[in-house]
Amino acid sequence: MSTLRLEDIGKSFGNFAAVSEVNLEFPHGKFICLLGPSGCGKTTLLRLIAGLEQPTTGQIKLDGKDLTAVPAHQREFGMVFQSLALFPHLTVGENISYGLRIRGTEKPGCRQRAQELLELVRLPGVIDRQISQLSGGQRQRVAIARALALNPKLFLLDEPLSALDAKLREAMQVELRQLQQRLGISTIVVTHDQREAMTMADIVVIMDHGKVQQVGSPLETYRNPANAFIADFIGITNLLGAVWHPPSTVTVGDITVRIANPPANIPNGAPVKLSVRPEDVHVRPAGEVGVNRLPGTVTFIRDLGSSVEITVECFGQRLLAVTTPRERLNTRVGAPVSVELPENSIVVLKS
């Protein structure tokens, strides 16, 4: 079992706080994604866990043992770097067994382990090749095999798939997830791609400006974003300005909208943001009677074949609705419509 705990971790470079006040606990065997826009501190946090950077404040503990002062080469973690960092002067097999050689394993043992790992990452028969003879996807697999060679307590990956083209990246995401589940190894991946995080992760840690914004399962962060930044970052969302009236209503323009999941600790009359996913917004014929209806005008229609995106302007704010061609309302640009916001799909966020 290996439970990683980060206690009040902070890292400053000069006056710049790259990471601050990070308190996290990662249970054993989970696939964790550190997710955020570039410059949010996610890579720095991974490097702190790896031991490649020293934290300015706080402690890193593995199973209760303080690792903060343990140097990177004694932590026994495996890491896949963004540039992959395969050694160009060694063959594929020598790259994979590098860690074993450091520990004094004899050559036959090294070769056997390298073979095993190449089979594990489904890349047999390249053990004697040069790194320069491999394709991008093959290098990716070699880097993963090398990081797993020493049975690490923790498997760290820094934007590992960013160098691959879109199709290969999606295939590798699935494969990486399956590999992690087969080995049951605690894994932390840094990514800026929320789709990648949704595909692979058990737990998503969303970061911005060096701080953790939300921790939860991918679906939880999608359905229940903690703030407007997350709602906007995870997938596509509509953020509507509104005014909060306890216990369970908001006003948009002069329309009262009912809320199924009222937020806590927001005073009466405070401005709020409503997050509604485009797939939850329904466009109805103008004048149709019902609850949570906003009058609006169609400003743009994009028919993508498999789905239809309708942009509607309501009280000077733009709302995006995604629907299937079958449910599509027969409308056109400039026509008045009525927009339905189902009460259980609205998340109220502090403005």
Place this chain on the structure above:
Amino acid sequence: MTPQPPRGLRDYVAILYPAFMLGVFFVVPFAIMIAVSFFRRNELTFYEPAFVLSNYARLFTTFFGKSFVFSILLSALVGVLVVIVAFPFTYLLTRLRRRTQVFYLVFILSVLSLSEVIIGFTWSTLLSATAGISNLLVFMGLLDQPQAWTPSLTALVVGLSYLGFPYTVLVLYPALSRLDPELPEASRMLGASPLRTFFLVVIPVMRSSIISALIMVFVFNLGAYVLPQVLGRPEHWTLSVLITDQAIFQSNMPFAAAMAIVLMVLSLMLVAVTLVLGQERSSQR
């Protein structure tokens, strides 16, 4: 885009200029030197046209042979010493903050502005018994009385190394600053200490740069003729000193030319062997 063969006068003018300069300043003087090396010495006119091999034959005497071997060994020794000192220095330099790096590089470049003569006499003062470092050591109680460390082989090696160091740093710096910092980090994550990482990853990855730095210092030292006279004893005089001596003081141009050509050809051969050995090792892998 594939390069196209030059067409018309305009394309050829671009090639003509460097060809002309190379011809005037390199090919012609070199051809004259080759010709002179076969001429006969003449007391009145320095040399007269002839075709004799005696200039080359004289090189096979023990005196010149010894001097020749000494020059090659000295240059190789200094080359190895300088690279051993300069490579870790440059590696650590590239890991520093940008501004600190610029400060060090400016300092190193300023050392290059000193002439070989000034460096030679400065070291001979520093290593002398009257005003040198040994006086400081006596003052600190580490020595009983001041000692003269020059002229000696050690003084010569120190002086040549000092001269070659900044050039070596400048040759290694671009290659080392391009080294992906994730390579040594990957080695550390696989359990190698910083020292083992340096020997198992940094040095092998930088091998071709190290070899070119070695060759540069080696060739650079072969041409040194001021420092051996200032810091060395007569038995430490390199072939370059003897060439200067023959050409200027003995007025024996044909013999000087023959020595220069043999020195150049043999050192080029050594450089070629080093390069071939370096390439063979890398293609094996």
